[in-house]
Amino acid sequence: MNAETTTSPEQDAVRMLILLAFAGQEPARDAPADSVREMRAESRLHALDFWLRNPDYLAYELLTQYRESQRSDLALVRTAHSVMEDDELELRTIPMLRFLFGAYEELDESFSLLTAYDLAYVVRRPPAEQRRRDFYLTSAGALFVERLPTRAAVLGWYVERARLVASVAGDRGGDELKQRQKQQTKYRLTRWGNRIGTIAELVRDEIAQELG
Amino acid sequence: MTDFVSAVAARARVSVEDVATTLARYGVETWTPPTAAQRLSLQKVAFEGSRDGRPIAFEWAVERGVWALTSEDNRVGKTTVLQTIRWLLSGRERLNPTARTMVQTARLDFTIGDEQCAVTVSGPPDGLTGTITVGSADPIAVSDTTFEDAVGRIMITRLGLERVVGWQRFPRSQDGQAVDFRWPSLLPGVFVPPASSSALLGERTEDAGRLFQMFTGLPWYSTVAATNAALSAFRQGERDASRRSARDASANHERSKELEAKLGELKANAKTTLDGPGSAARLAAAANGLEEARAALDRARIHASGTAADLALARDTLTSIRRRERDLQETGAAAGLFGTLQPKRCPRCETAIDEHRQEQEAADHVCAVCARPHDDPGDEYTARLEELGEQLSEAESAAETARAVARQADQAVVAAQTSHRDASDRYESARREVESMAVDSKAAIDIARLEGMLEEVKRDVKNDSSVSSGVSDGKVLRAAKREAEDLMDARPLLQRLDDALLETVHHLNLHDITGVRLDRAAHLTVQVGKTSTTYSALSPGEQYRIKVALVVALMRIGRPSRHPGLLVIDSPAAEEMSDANLDRMLTEIVTLADAQENLQVLIATQRSDAIAGVLPSNRIRHVPRDKRLW
Numbered sequence: 001m002n003a004e005t006t007t008s009p010e011q012d013a014v015r016m017l018i019l020l021a022f023a024g025q026e027p028a029r030d031a032p033a034d035s036v037r038e039m040r041a042e043s044r045l046h047a048l049d050f051w052l053r054n055p056d057y058l059a060y061e062l063l064t065q066y067r068e069s070q071r072s073d074l075a076l077v078r079t080a081h082s083v084m085e086d087d088e089l090e091l092r093t094i095p096m097l098r099f100l101f102g103a104y105e106e107l108d109e110s111f112s113l114l115t116a117y118d119l120a121y122v123v124r125r126p127p128a129e130q131r132r133r134d135f136y137l138t139s140a141g142a143l144f145v146e147r148l149p150t151r152a153a154v155l156g157w158y159v160e161r162a163r164l165v166a167s168v169a170g171d172r173g174g175d176e177l178k179q180r181q182k183q184q185t186k187y188r189l190t191r192w193g194n195r196i197g198t199i200a201e202l203v204r205d206e207i208a209q210e211l212g
Numbered sequence: 213m214t215d216f217v218s219a220v221a222a223r224a225r226v227s228v229e230d231v232a233t234t235l236a237r238y239g240v241e242t243w244t245p246p247t248a249a250q251r252l253s254l255q256k257v258a259f260e261g262s263r264d265g266r267p268i269a270f271e272w273a274v275e276r277g278v279w280a281l282t283s284e285d286n287r288v289g290k291t292t293v294l295q296t297i298r299w300l301l302s303g304r305e306r307l308n309p310t311a312r313t314m315v316q317t318a319r320l321d322f323t324i325g326d327e328q329c330a331v332t333v334s335g336p337p338d339g340l341t342g343t344i345t346v347g348s349a350d351p352i353a354v355s356d357t358t359f360e361d362a363v364g365r366i367m368i369t370r371l372g373l374e375r376v377v378g379w380q381r382f383p384r385s386q387d388g389q390a391v392d393f394r395w396p397s398l399l400p401g402v403f404v405p406p407a408s409s410s411a412l413l414g415e416r417t418e419d420a421g422r423l424f425q426m427f428t429g430l431p432w433y434s435t436v437a438a439t440n441a442a443l444s445a446f447r448q449g450e451r452d453a454s455r456r457s458a459r460d461a462s463a464n465h466e467r468s469k470e471l472e473a474k475l476g477e478l479k480a481n482a483k484t485t486l487d488g489p490g491s492a493a494r495l496a497a498a499a500n501g502l503e504e505a506r507a508a509l510d511r512a513r514i515h516a517s518g519t520a521a522d523l524a525l526a527r528d529t530l531t532s533i534r535r536r537e538r539d540l541q542e543t544g545a546a547a548g549l550f551g552t553l554q555p556k557r558c559p560r561c562e563t564a565i566d567e568h569r570q571e572q573e574a575a576d577h578v579c580a581v582c583a584r585p586h587d588d589p590g591d592e593y594t595a596r597l598e599e600l601g602e603q604l605s606e607a608e609s610a611a612e613t614a615r616a617v618a619r620q621a622d623q624a625v626v627a628a629q630t631s632h633r634d635a636s637d638r639y640e641s642a643r644r645e646v647e648s649m650a651v652d653s654k655a656a657i658d659i660a661r662l663e664g665m666l667e668e669v670k671r672d673v674k675n676d677s678s679v680s681s682g683v684s685d686g687k688v689l690r691a692a693k694r695e696a697e698d699l700m701d702a703r704p705l706l707q708r709l710d711d712a713l714l715e716t717v718h719h720l721n722l723h724d725i726t727g728v729r730l731d732r733a734a735h736l737t738v739q740v741g742k743t744s745t746t747y748s749a750l751s752p753g754e755q756y757r758i759k760v761a762l763v764v765a766l767m768r769i770g771r772p773s774r775h776p777g778l779l780v781i782d783s784p785a786a787e788e789m790s791d792a793n794l795d796r797m798l799t800e801i802v803t804l805a806d807a808q809e810n811l812q813v814l815i816a817t818q819r820s821d822a823i824a825g826v827l828p829s830n831r832i833r834h835v836p837r838d839k840r841l842w
Contacts, residue, residue: 007539010546090531091538116559117550144549152545154538 007094012110014148017119018158019048020137021145023166027136032121037137042107043174045135046096050103050181051165052158053094056200059083060184061168063206077210079164084204092157095195098187102178103196111135119144216242216435216695224691234688238442239377239390243435243696247372250325251777251810252402257297259318259842268314270842272833278805278813280827281841282820282834289841290816294782296320297814298403300331301367302396303360312337324370331363346370364395371776373398374434376426379444387448390441393422401427403780404759412734412747412755413762424734427766428709429774432700439693446686464669471666475659482655491645498635498642505628505635512628516621519614526614530607537600544593702732705769712765713758719800720757721793756784757797764804767811779813794819798826 007015023044024037031038039045051058062080066073086092096103107122114120119141125132137145149156169177182188190196217235221228235241258271272281272293281290292311299305300320307315317334324346333342333354340356346366354362368375373395381388400414401423413420413427425433557564706729714728727739736747736758747755766775784797798815805811817823823832835841 008543008546010543010550011539013550014542014546090527091534112559112562113550115562116555116557117553118556119553140553144553148549152542152549154541154545 009109009113012105012107013113013119014155015049015052015158015162016045016107016110016135017114017137017141018145018148018162019045019052019165020120020135021142022159022162023048023169024135024137025171031134032123032136034118034138034140035121035136036139036142039135041132041174042135043101043178044169044172045107045174046101046103046105047174047177047181048162048165048169049105050096050196051168052161053092053096054196054198055083055086055089055092055161056198056203057181057184057187058165058168059203059207060199061180063203063210064180064183065168066210071210077207080203081207081211083164084200084207088157089200092161093198093200095197098190098192098194098196100192102182103187114141216692216699220688220692220695223695224687226688231688231692234685235442235692238438238445238685238689240435240438240442240689240692243432243699245431246374246429246774249372249429249774249776250370252301252367252371253323253810253812254297254778254814255321255323257293257300257318257320259296259315261314261316263314268842274812274814276805276810276812278802278815278827278831280814280823280832281816282823282832283818283839283841284820284835284837285839286818288835288839290835291782293841294403294780294814294816297780298399300333301363301402302399303354303363304396305337324367327370329366329370333359360394360396367395371774373426373774376422376434377438377441378422379441386451388444390445398423398426401763402776402778403782404763404784410748410755412736412759421733421735424730425732427773427775428705430700430702430705430732432696435696436693436700439689439696443686443689443693446689450686468666468669471662471669475662475666478655478659478662482659491642491649495639495642495646498639502632502635502639505632509625509628509632512621512625516618516625519618519621523611523614523618526607526611530604530611533600533604533607537597537604540593540596540600544597700732706730706732708769709765712768713761716761716764716768716800716804717758719796719803720761721796722754722757722761753793757793760784760797760801764800767804767808777808777810777812779811781813781815781817783817784815784819791822794822795825798822802826 020037020039024039027035027038028040051061059080062076062083066076066080069076071077083089096105098104111120111122115122117140118138120138121136123134123136125134145159149159172180184199186197186199186202217231218228220235221231224231253276254274256271256273258269260267260269262268270289270293281293283290289311292307292315295307295311296315296318297320299307300318301322305312317332319330319332321328321330323329327347328345329347330345331342332345333340335341335356338356340354340359342354342359343351344354344362344366345351352362352366367373376393378391378393379388380391397419400411400416400419405411405415409415411417411420412424414423422437425437555565710728710730713730714725717725717728724740725738726741729737729739738745738747738750738758747758750758760781763775763779766773767777767779779801781801784794801813801815805813815823820832820834833841
């Protein structure tokens with residue numbers, strides 16, 4: 001179990017796998033063989049994991065998109081509302097640490113586990129590519145994720161939530177997503193090394209205002 | 213103190229001091245015998261001016277005795293000469309306006325006793341200047357505004373006449389004012405009024421009595437006149453006080469009505485008097501209750517805050533346990549899923565695990581990575597799950613309990629808020645009750661104040677200005693008047709005058725008159741045969757002769773008569789009078805003048821023949837027909 005979070009490497013690994021499966025993109029030509037999904041640079045992975053682990057911030061993003069749509073897409077605010085009304089909101093909130101570039105989680109251990117079972121690969125690119133770490137989902141990993149809801153119902157929540165997170169994130173890169181997340185004052189003012197605090201009350205108030 | 217004051221005090225039965233104070237206040241002086249009367253004797257009258265651009269000048273020198281201005285025609289200027297004399301003697305000009313415009317300067321030389329006097333004036337009426345010379349004293353400069361006063365003071369003083377105060381009523385009124393009878397008002401005693409005047413002496417009947425008493429020299433006359441004036445002033449003061457009282461009563465009545473209305477309004481609006489002590493006690497109790505409710509609310513809030521914190525902790529604990537449980541479940545599920553897979557690589561270096569080790573793991577159930585036998589984590593996992601389940605159960609129970617306690621605490625807060633609100637309402641009600649008590653207290657004070665004002669207004673305030681030192685002024689003045697009248701003892705002197713008058717009347721051919729009786733007020737009763745009649749009942753001719761006779765009689769009786777010894781008669785024959793009667797009158801006048809050393813008579817008449825019969829020509833200034841005197 002990760003000493004700085006309450007999650008175990010197995011949980012982290014499953015979460016990363018699910019995010020790769022739903023939020024990854026078509027692998028490029030330089031992807032390793034048997035790659036079915038890729039996510040270039042871990043910044044996007046961290047940003048997606050942040051929304052997966054912080055439903056209040058995810059709901060705030062939905063609210064922001066609703067307002068940016070000139071309040072035309074009511075589904076966004078309703079989805080935000082349902083996210084916040086989840087009985088397991090606190091249970092599903094796993095605060096992340098704030099570091100230099102934003103929310104951060106050590107991924108080596110979880111990806112070691114995934115790599116050991118050929119479920120996912122991590123490729124560190126050369127200096128010319130800023131030593132970027134690219135993440136790849138294998139076909140075995142995709143199958144693992146596909147069977148997850150039936151074989152481990154307790155992990156099915158992550159599948160549904162990852163699907164929503166992927167939809168909210170769209171194709172935006174990790175930096176863009178992090179900049180978006182940093183617009184939230186609580187996130188932005190969190191000191192490095194501290195866990196990013198909740199904005200649940202704020203979000204509930206704003207959703208209440210929008211819904212009247 | 214004079215005997216007069218003492219006598220008045222005895223008569224009025226008051227103190228001498230009160231009498232002295234009252235008489236002083238009203239200006240009533242005790243009579244003192246005047247100095248000897250001085251005679252007035254004209255010497256020369258002269259004036260200059262212009263008529264139609266041509267200069268005019270007149271001068272007439274006279275001496276003691278009888279002098280006459282006569283003319284054939286009328287309106288030749290005789291009256292102007294006599295009016296000029298009167299003007300210069302009185303300071304009050306009464307010339308015919310046309311004649312006045314012609315006269316630019318005028319002068320009168322005369323003597324008062326042995327003193328040589330002269331009055332000179334010049335200029336128009338509104339720009340008059342002049343001088344008065346008396347003896348060797350420096351001339352007194354006069355102007356149109358000072359001439360009358362200056363002449364009057366000199367004449368009164370030099371002739372030894374008493375200051376006389378009278379009362380002059382306003383037209384058509386009971387009220388009047390005190391007046392000092394000045395010299396001009398005494399001159400009618402010198403200038404015999406025309407036959408048209410019904411006054412025995414002077415020009416007005418109301419002045420006859422005063423002139424008579426003054427020229428007769430009746431003692432105590434001035435005091436009697438002063439007390440009469442004082443009584444009139446006193447009565448007027450009473451009337452004024454009565455009028456003021458009536459006005460005040462009316463004002464007080466209005467004010468009383470106004471105050472009663474205000475009082476009624478105040479009383480109607482004043483609230484029912486509340487129980488003062490009870491209200492204060494209720495306020496105190498309400499304040500205590502509010503304080504207790506506030507404290508109870510604070511306690512409830514603190515308790516609720518504590519239970520909320522306990523609930524939050526219980527929830528956090530529950531959440532933590534649930535999270536651990538979830539984590540355990542997810543980890544177990546994930547580990548179980550991973551456990552079904554065969555590792556392909558070393559998790560550390562990612563080196564592929566060869567097929568031999570993979571087959572060995574499958575056959576021997578040993579880990580292809582570390583070669584250890586597979587553990588069945590199931591027991592540990594289950595134990596751990598059970599443990600968490602128990603913890604969870606406890607935590608849920610604790611959270612439920614905390615929730616119930618928090619709910620109760622919240623309810624207690626709500627109850628405490630309600631109690632506090634009720635206590636606040638009670639306090640507010642009690643406070644308003646006490647406030648309205650204060651308002652009522654103010655209203656009570658206002659009511660008491662208005663009642664006091666009303667009582668004062670309704671009280672009669674008599675302001676008897678006639679009371680001085682508790683003594684009625686009227687009582688003192690009436691006593692003073694009676695005392696002075698008694699002291700006047702006019703009858704002996706009046707008898708002498710009656711005798712002199714009767715004798716003179718007979719000399720003037722009024723033989724039908726068998727008796728005359730004068731009173732102090734110059735009312736004349738005439739006995740004609742056996743019939744008594746009044747002066748006013750006589751014919752105008754008879755009246756005129758009696759007027760002249762009275763002045764002659766005043767001259768005859770001598771002391772104490774104070775007549776100045778100058779008589780001016782204008783047109784004595786203006787009234788119907790037979791030549792014989794006129795002759796007799798003129799003869800009587802001349803005879804009297806001859807007998808009286810200091811008598812001077814000036815006569816102006818058109819009856820030059822009658823004058824010529826009694827006066828030598830050098831005493832006659834005659835104007836022939838078609839000629840003017842000036």
